[in-house]
Amino acid sequence: MTAKALLFRGFEELKDTRLSSSEVNDLLFTFYLKNACPQHLTWSLKKIVQLTPRLPEVIVPFKNARFLALRGDDKEKMEFSLADLPFLNPFDWISLFNILSREQKYQPLFDHVKRMLGYYILEVAKLDVEVAGVLDKVPLTVRRPPPKNLNKRKIGKIVNSNWSVAYNSKEGLENVKRIFFLLDKHLYRTPVLEHILHIINKLPSNTADDKTCINDMLRWYIEFRKRILAIIPKVFDRQTSEVKPEE
Known part of the structure; x- marks a missing residue:
């Protein structure tokens, strides 16, 4: 803090x-x-x-x-x-x-x-991509680089050694394989987080414990982000050129 x-x-x-x-x-x-x-x-x-x-x-x-x-x-x-x-x-x-x-x-x-x-x-x-966007700022952290074996990873499969999941991202007319790291959840927009929840839960090979871990963390974080975004217009004076708490 x-x-x-x-x-x-x-x-x-x-x-x-x-x-x-x-x-x-x-x-x-x-x-x-x-x-x-x-x-x-x-x-x-x-x-x-x-x-x-x-x-x-x-x-x-x-x-x-x-x-x-x-x-x-x-x-x-x-x-x-x-x-x-x-x-x-x-x-x-x-x-x-x-x-x-x-x-x-x-x-x-x-x-x-x-x-x-x-x-x-x-x-x-400073951390969350959506909160930063609303306040016209840029997060100070960046996503981890993708693993070298990304192309061999199965979509939706949880790798609990680093808590990552491969997923497809629609870019134009193509699907591009991407990687999601749980530790970087604040750098993915909510639709991506919801997509990760969908693909891990429908894949039978993911263990119940692994799914519970990611489900609990992402559902909590989505709710946390929603509350922060909802309160921002009440806390900040959006008419000034500089974003700061009203005093």
């Missing part, structure tokens, strides 16, 4: 001071150290279905605020604060963003979450 995603806590409180970057970092480190819970107490895959913000509390030099959340179908109770945001599931940030945006009285808390979510999305854009 970018350091700016953590610096969001200091933008408003320290913006008019003459503190150096190292002094700001020290203050923020102390803030998180004293006020954040261990990650195993805050991380959860259960969706936040209800959120009750508490009154802000002043913790020099920053303000903090606590939340009571109900998660999942069983409405499990969980408390956390702004200091815990870096250690929550990123899907929680989207839930917080949507819930806090509904009422004007939560605007200061909403601004904090929006700023952090914006910098997180910019980090995703």
Whole structure:
């Protein structure tokens, strides 16, 4: 995660001071150290279905605020604060963003979450080809080169030594054999990922364990990408020439 995603806590409180970057970092480190819970107490895959913000509390030099959340179908109770945001599931940030945006009285808390979510999305854009395209950027990573034996590979067959799959790509009037690496999933567009799922699942020679591994990873990643793409228009000011989180 970018350091700016953590610096969001200091933008408003320290913006008019003459503190150096190292002094700001020290203050923020102390803030998180004293006020954040261990990650195993805050991380959860259960969706936040209800959120009750508490009154802000002043913790020099920053303000903090606590939340009571109900998660999942069983409405499990969980408390956390702004200091815990870096250690929550990123899907929680989207839930917080949507819930806090509904009422004007939560605007200061909403601004904090929006700023952090914006910098997180910019980090995703450094890796993900579709997110980068929406933000007019180019991913910083490139796909792995194809193996020398690509022409001998069977379409749809999973090679679990490097978790790769050969597939055909329609280019003009021809089908061109390509290679998919699971580790490079962020560099393939969603239709390609869905095509990979289709061809591996219909090939009987793929083992159930191998198919489960790729199915779980790709279905999760497709859903993750959809949520990020859906929230981008709400987080970023698309009217400016420079893409940055609104402040």
